[in-house]
Amino acid sequence: MGAVKTKRMPRAVREQQMLDAAVRIFGRRGYMAASMDEIAELAGVSKPLVYLYLNSKEDLFTACIRREARALSDAVRTGVRGDLPADRRLWDGLRAFFAHTAEHPDGWAVLHLQARTHGELFAAEVTAMREEIVAFVTRLIAVAAREAHRDPDLAEREVAGLAEALVGAAEALAAWANATPGTTARQAAATLMNFAWAGLGNLMQGRPWSPPRFED
Amino acid sequence: MGAVKTKRMPRAVREQQMLDAAVRIFGRRGYMAASMDEIAELAGVSKPLVYLYLNSKEDLFTACIRREARALSDAVRTGVRGDLPADRRLWDGLRAFFAHTAEHPDGWAVLHLQARTHGELFAAEVTAMREEIVAFVTRLIAVAAREAHRDPDLAEREVAGLAEALVGAAEALAAWANATPGTTARQAAATLMNFAWAGLGNLMQGRPWSPPRFED
Amino acid sequence: MGAVKTKRMPRAVREQQMLDAAVRIFGRRGYMAASMDEIAELAGVSKPLVYLYLNSKEDLFTACIRREARALSDAVRTGVRGDLPADRRLWDGLRAFFAHTAEHPDGWAVLHLQARTHGELFAAEVTAMREEIVAFVTRLIAVAAREAHRDPDLAEREVAGLAEALVGAAEALAAWANATPGTTARQAAATLMNFAWAGLGNLMQGRPWSPPRFED
Amino acid sequence: MGAVKTKRMPRAVREQQMLDAAVRIFGRRGYMAASMDEIAELAGVSKPLVYLYLNSKEDLFTACIRREARALSDAVRTGVRGDLPADRRLWDGLRAFFAHTAEHPDGWAVLHLQARTHGELFAAEVTAMREEIVAFVTRLIAVAAREAHRDPDLAEREVAGLAEALVGAAEALAAWANATPGTTARQAAATLMNFAWAGLGNLMQGRPWSPPRFED
DNA sequence: CATGAATGAGTTTTCATTCAT
DNA sequence: CATGAATGAAAACTCATTCAT
Numbered sequence: 001m002g003a004v005k006t007k008r009m010p011r012a013v014r015e016q017q018m019l020d021a022a023v024r025i026f027g028r029r030g031y032m033a034a035s036m037d038e039i040a041e042l043a044g045v046s047k048p049l050v051y052l053y054l055n056s057k058e059d060l061f062t063a064c065i066r067r068e069a070r071a072l073s074d075a076v077r078t079g080v081r082g083d084l085p086a087d088r089r090l091w092d093g094l095r096a097f098f099a100h101t102a103e104h105p106d107g108w109a110v111l112h113l114q115a116r117t118h119g120e121l122f123a124a125e126v127t128a129m130r131e132e133i134v135a136f137v138t139r140l141i142a143v144a145a146r147e148a149h150r151d152p153d154l155a156e157r158e159v160a161g162l163a164e165a166l167v168g169a170a171e172a173l174a175a176w177a178n179a180t181p182g183t184t185a186r187q188a189a190a191t192l193m194n195f196a197w198a199g200l201g202n203l204m205q206g207r208p209w210s211p212p213r214f215e216d
Numbered sequence: 217m218g219a220v221k222t223k224r225m226p227r228a229v230r231e232q233q234m235l236d237a238a239v240r241i242f243g244r245r246g247y248m249a250a251s252m253d254e255i256a257e258l259a260g261v262s263k264p265l266v267y268l269y270l271n272s273k274e275d276l277f278t279a280c281i282r283r284e285a286r287a288l289s290d291a292v293r294t295g296v297r298g299d300l301p302a303d304r305r306l307w308d309g310l311r312a313f314f315a316h317t318a319e320h321p322d323g324w325a326v327l328h329l330q331a332r333t334h335g336e337l338f339a340a341e342v343t344a345m346r347e348e349i350v351a352f353v354t355r356l357i358a359v360a361a362r363e364a365h366r367d368p369d370l371a372e373r374e375v376a377g378l379a380e381a382l383v384g385a386a387e388a389l390a391a392w393a394n395a396t397p398g399t400t401a402r403q404a405a406a407t408l409m410n411f412a413w414a415g416l417g418n419l420m421q422g423r424p425w426s427p428p429r430f431e432d
Numbered sequence: 433m434g435a436v437k438t439k440r441m442p443r444a445v446r447e448q449q450m451l452d453a454a455v456r457i458f459g460r461r462g463y464m465a466a467s468m469d470e471i472a473e474l475a476g477v478s479k480p481l482v483y484l485y486l487n488s489k490e491d492l493f494t495a496c497i498r499r500e501a502r503a504l505s506d507a508v509r510t511g512v513r514g515d516l517p518a519d520r521r522l523w524d525g526l527r528a529f530f531a532h533t534a535e536h537p538d539g540w541a542v543l544h545l546q547a548r549t550h551g552e553l554f555a556a557e558v559t560a561m562r563e564e565i566v567a568f569v570t571r572l573i574a575v576a577a578r579e580a581h582r583d584p585d586l587a588e589r590e591v592a593g594l595a596e597a598l599v600g601a602a603e604a605l606a607a608w609a610n611a612t613p614g615t616t617a618r619q620a621a622a623t624l625m626n627f628a629w630a631g632l633g634n635l636m637q638g639r640p641w642s643p644p645r646f647e648d
Numbered sequence: 649m650g651a652v653k654t655k656r657m658p659r660a661v662r663e664q665q666m667l668d669a670a671v672r673i674f675g676r677r678g679y680m681a682a683s684m685d686e687i688a689e690l691a692g693v694s695k696p697l698v699y700l701y702l703n704s705k706e707d708l709f710t711a712c713i714r715r716e717a718r719a720l721s722d723a724v725r726t727g728v729r730g731d732l733p734a735d736r737r738l739w740d741g742l743r744a745f746f747a748h749t750a751e752h753p754d755g756w757a758v759l760h761l762q763a764r765t766h767g768e769l770f771a772a773e774v775t776a777m778r779e780e781i782v783a784f785v786t787r788l789i790a791v792a793a794r795e796a797h798r799d800p801d802l803a804e805r806e807v808a809g810l811a812e813a814l815v816g817a818a819e820a821l822a823a824w825a826n827a828t829p830g831t832t833a834r835q836a837a838a839t840l841m842n843f844a845w846a847g848l849g850n851l852m853q854g855r856p857w858s859p860p861r862f863e864d
Numbered sequence: 865c866a867t868g869a870a871t872g873a874g875t876t877t878t879c880a881t882t883c884a885t
Numbered sequence: 886c887a888t889g890a891a892t893g894a895a896a897a898c899t900c901a902t903t904c905a906t
Contacts, residue, residue, distance in 0.1 A: 030333055032248030036901060046867050048903080057901065117246045117329045157399075161389065161407035168388020169381040176380040183373075191377035196411070224884065224890060252876065262892045267877065440869060440905065462765045464680030468897060478871045483898065545765045549678055589831075593839035596824040597817040604816020605809065615805075623809035628843070684880060694888055696882080705880065867906085875899075883891080 015053050018043045023064045027106030031061055031118045062125055065115050068107035069129035075100040076133065086144035091193055093136070094170060098185035101174040108178075112171055130167070137163040166196055231269050234259045239280045243322030247277055247334040278341060281331050284323035285345035291316040292349065302360040307409055309352070310386060314401035317390040324394070328387055346383070353379040382412050447485050450475045455496045459538030463493055463550040494557060497547050500539035501561035507532040508565065518576035523625055525568070526602060530617035533606040540610070544603055562599070569595040598628050663701050666691045671712045675754030679709055679766045710773055713763050716755035717777035723748040724781065734792035739841055741784070742818060746833035749822040756826075760819055778815070785811040814844055 009017075021043035025034045036057055040047040054060040079096025080089050101108040115126040141159050169192055177188040225233075237259035241250045252273055256263040270276040295312025296305050317324040331342040357375050389408055393399040441449075453475035457466045468489055472479040486492040511528025512521050533540040547558040573591050602624055609620040657665075669691035673682045684705055688695040702708040727744025728737050749756040763774040789807050817840055825836040 030246070030248060032246065033334075035899090046865095047901090048868095049866065051902070052865085113329075113333045117333050118249060119245070157396075157403075158407060161392065161399075161404070162411055164392040165385040165389050165408055165411045168392075169385040172380050172384020172387065173377065176377065176384075180373075188377070191374060192381055195378050195381045227890080230890085251874085253874095263876090264878075264893085265891060268891085273876065443869080446869085461767070462678070462680065464678060465766060467895085469895090479897090480872090480899075481870060484870085489897065545761075549761045549765050550681075589828075590839060593821065593824065593836070594843050596820050597840055597843045600820020600824075601813035601817040604819065605813050607816075608809065608812040612805075615809075619805075620809065623806060624813055627810050627813045683878090694886095695880090696889095697887070699881070700886085868904105869906100870904085871900105871902085873900095876897090878896080879892105879894090881892085883889105885888085885890100 011053065014045065014049070018045065018050055018053060018060070019064055019067055022060050023068060023110055024106045026061060026064055026114055027109035030114050031057075031122070036060075058121075061115075061122060064110055065122060065125040068104070068110050069126060071104070071107065072097075072100055072111065073129050073132055076136070086140050087193075087197055090137070090140055090197070091189065093140075094189040094192055095185055097170060098174055098177060098188045102178060102185055105178055108174065112175070134160070134163045134167055137166055166192075169195065227269065230259075230261065230265070234261065234266055234270060234276070235280055235283055238276050239284060239326055240322045242277060242280055242330055243325035246330050247273075247338070252276075274337075277331075277334075277338060280323075280326055281338060281341040284320070284326050285342060287320065287323065288313075288316055288327065289345050289348060292352075302356050303409075303413055306353070306356055306413070307405065310405040310408055311401055313386060314390055314393060314404040318394060318401050321394050324390060328391070350376075350379045350383050353382050382408075385411065443485065446475075446477065446481070450477065450482055450486060450492070451496055451499055454492050455500060455542055456538045458493060458496055458546055459541035462546050463489075463554070468492075490553075493547075493550075493554060496539075496542055497554060497557040500536070500542050501558060503536070503539065504529075504532055504543065505561050505564060508568075518572050519625075519629055522569070522572055522628070523621065526621040526624055527617055529602060530606055530609060530620040534610060534617050537610050540606060544607070566592075566595045566599050569598055598624075601627065659701065662693065662697070666693065666698055666702060666708070667712055667715055670708050671716060671758055672754045674709060674712055674762055675757035678762050679705075679770070684708075706769075709763075709770060712758055713770060713773040716752070716758050717774060719752070719755065720745070720748055720759065721777050721780055724784070734788050735841075735845055738785070738788055738845070739837065741788075742837040742840055743833055745818060746822055746825060746836045750826060750833050753826055756822065760823070782808070782811045782815055785814055814840075817843065 018039070022034075022039050025039050025042060029038075036047060036050060039060070040050050043050070050060070054063060076093050076096045079099075080093045082089070084092070111126050111129070115122045138159055141162060173188045173192050177183040177185070234255070238250075238255050241255045241258060245254075252263055252266060255276070256266050259266065266276065270279060292309050292312045295315075296309045298305075300308070327342050327345070331338045354375055357378055385408055389404050393401070393404040450471070454466075454471050457471045457474060461470075466489075468479055468482060471492070472482045475482065482492065486495060508525050508528045511531075512525045514521075516524070543558050543561070547554045570591055573594055605620050605624055609615040609617070666687070670682075670687050673687050673690060677686075682705075684695055684698060687708070688698050691698070698708070702711060724741050724744045727747075728741045730737075732740070759774050759777070763770045786807050789810060821836045821840050825831040825833070
């Protein structure tokens, strides 16, 4: 009687609402500064229910990380077709990455900022996904090297370092693009593609990475 | 094990001890999770003394950020001579950067991870230094473009994006190098130099950035 | 000895218990010296519950002042009938006042001693009620003057001063009566009535205020 | 060299400076809220010196109370000549009282507000002086009764109550006079004299206490 | 299921007080 | 004497977490 009472909802739905709220709060306040009270209120449920479904603050945070990591990972994987050439695959992956992070800033904050700042326990969760992406890039580079008839005398560590650098550059650009109004995912991807594929040296010589003509 | 209970030290010395301890704890636990108790204990002093000298947790954290930012900025500036060519300057700067972050992992964690995660107030402290570095790199790229007789049809935003990407790559590599035992600052710098200057494309073609012959 | 550990009480009840405890502690120790720990313990609840219901020490103190001020004000108002002559109204009011302060010595201490000693913020709370009483007395004196066919050449300031003096005397007598065992509210009221209405001079001449014959 | 350094001063002088500072701070902040740091700073000495001379915060406060109580008591005693009639003595005493409290508001605050709010320990200090004054007034009333050929069928308790009321009225008027600009000690004394000596009843009948013609 | 009532354990912060120089 | 260095003890306040209904 009175205010509209949200109906009984199936558990799965309720859980997603809680995770939505939690990602928002965790992403903005950080793990420690986020309060379960605030999360429960934003989710529109009572606190005990949060505990019933998600056990503890730690578990809740872990669940957030996992969900967001999976979502980002899926978005990138979905954006890339395995039968295309290496630079096209990188280009596609980057665009998917920048598009997803721009659309889910809180989720991205959870992964990029918050999860890494609170002990190995949480960092490990992200690392899993990050390594998946780094591995993806690493394979890309290796494949490209093979395609270019380069034998793998690029030492493994060297390649890993390159992949790290590329992913790091992408992360920085994502933050920069989010903070610089009027920057599209496509522009961010193009900038990074130029940087990564052609290199500053080539850019200086007027030989940028050939802009993608293969699509829309 | 550790420092002997040395009593009655001049204020300046004690303050540095406190900052050392604080950087360590803040760097590992994050701002919120760090407790003043733990910091005081690690510094070997009582909590009231910490407050007497540094006023509050917030001020203490700010002092940490400022000290570490200055130290890193100084290290990089000291490592670079203004009269050398652009790629040499970048190479020198990167080596100084990786050397410093490797030697002060906790300080680097404070700047790179923690400060950015806890409110604009703290982030602004770091942003100042970061922008100093980004500006340095931006100038470098512009100079290189000029040296290569490229007119500045590299749009300003494009250059800014490239600098962001480069700095981001450096930051990621610093973290990776810290976490990957046996990686030297020199190797990290070389990897990034190759990546940034020659580009993946060139690397694939067997045209890496010419390894630095100009120094020791 | 005291209340049994009764658990799970409705909020309104718990709040009164907390205010009871707070008035007792504040009244005896003063605002600053009172500790929330002690108040919570005396109330038989945990500190967090006190904060949950009453927000802060400041708010708790303010709530105490307001409750006690209202109670005293109500007691006096209830004791006085507006259609009786002035001296009878004063007599009734004084008896109600002394009776109430005797029955609630801690509440009276909060109002009379503690609230006025700790910042304008709190003093203002009491001042409202005190001025209500002073105004009541001021009106009484003015009415009495009119009834005695005195034109109001009693300057306003003079009347205000008299009212202040009367209220001050009442306050002092209340404290004295509380501290002097065996003194009834009736006796205190009679003493003050004599003092105020007849004056020392008359008393000396053997002309006291005619003892109240009009009531029980 | 540099700032003027206050010379070595004899202990007695230094102590008075400390008490001056302490009375000011205690009078304004209250016992608990006053900090030894602030007092030492206002006194222009180092904290350890305060402890050397006055032992503890408690002792310092007690010393303040004692000094101010003595000063007030002396002021009143000095203002009254024993060979004059009772009403004249009361009038003189009241003027001295109001003049002193107006000139030493912080000292008066210490006695009237602060000392009574922090446990029997301190209250007892003031009570001593207060009882001295009440005794003085009590004697006055008794003498006046004798002079008026009244046998002492004014019960002792009755007289004590009257004295309490008179002193209370004086205290309230002192506070009121301090807070009401343009009110002189003389006016306050006259108001109280009217109230106390003639009584409201007489005032109503147009028979105020005869204004003092005997002096300046 | 859903919720109001309740708390143990910990946080930052302050202050009176004491030595060693 | 005078002072900078130093601290034990406690205070206000918060939060994740759990029951009883």
